[in-house]
Amino acid sequence: MTAPRAKAAPRSRPRRGRPPSTSLNPDLILDTALALVDREGADALTLRRLGSELGVNHTAVLRHFAGKDEILLGLAERLLQKAMDGFAPSKEWRPTLEALARRVRAVCVAHPQVAVLVATRVARREAEFHGADVVIAALRGAGFADRDAARYYRSLVDTALAVSSYEASVVALGSASREGDRRAWRREYLAVSPSRYPDLAAVAPYLAEADEDDQFETTLGLLLDAIALRARAV
Structure with missing residues (x-):
């Protein structure tokens, strides 16, 4: 007689709603961190809590990010990715800068808890480099020398983020x-x-x-008017 086949051991299943640790990747971790901060605020973002949300030991997160600070930089990049998604510069420098500033504001208001947490950070990643290149190209196209383009880039970005994160703090x-x-x-x-x-x-x-809306547009207009005056003097 043929010996009865041994039943295969049942496969272990991940906890419902949580991915198995083997599926962890930087994008999933950042998506989870973004959702967590959106929902519960900055204080909720700890490595242990993030690991719990992902259904893994928090040390598994450290295989993809060196620590919480790197996650924060990733969240700053994630907001900039959303702002730059589908963006096409105008042929003129001013409409380009206006449109980009409005996109940054929209993202900050859509994710106010995250914006307040990371608006002052330098993401040093692809989306930030892309945005910087677009703004500097517009300023150089307006006729500014490289040194002035660099200075005005910093002023524009810092002002747009400051006003946007201030509004985000109100929304929060x-x-x-x-x-x-x-x-x-x-x-x-x-x-x-x-x-x-x-x-x-x-x-x-x-x-x-x-x-x-009036406050943002007024502040943006004042800054761009000043840059336009300097551009005419170049």
């Missing part, structure tokens, strides 16, 4: 806090004493009208 507040601050422009500022604060009282109605 709870809705009650945000609404309280908005009401202040429409209530407390409108109620200031004209005899004590005559100039503030004169413009108070217009302060309430200046929303986030």
Whole structure:
């Protein structure tokens, strides 16, 4: 008689909703970190918590990233990738810089917790290099020498990120806090004493009208107007 076949041992399955450790890769780790910070804020991003989200021991993450700081640089790069995705420079320098600044702002507002965490970092990766090349090409196309193009690039990027991350920090507040601050422009500022604060009282109605869009576009316009004046003097 033929001996009965031994039953094959059942395959071990990864925990539902979590990938097996063999599927770990940098993109998956960054996607998970991005989602975690979006959902719970910067304090939630620890190596142990990230490992738990991925269903692995946190040491497995360290096979792909040297530590948390490298993950943060990766998240900075991820935001820039989203901003640069599908971007095509205009033939003119100013529309190019305007469009790119608006894209950076949109990404920061879409991921406010991440933006506040990484906006000041230098990603030193492909998307950042691509963005830098686009901005510097626009400035050189406006007629600036290399030294000035480098200086204005730094000023433009730092200003766009500063304004965008400031707005992101507002978005990251709870809705009650945000609404309280908005009401202040429409209530407390409108109620200031004209005899004590005559100039503030004169413009108070217009302060309430200046929303986030107006603030960003005004700041961007002021900076680009200054660069345009210098370009005409080249």
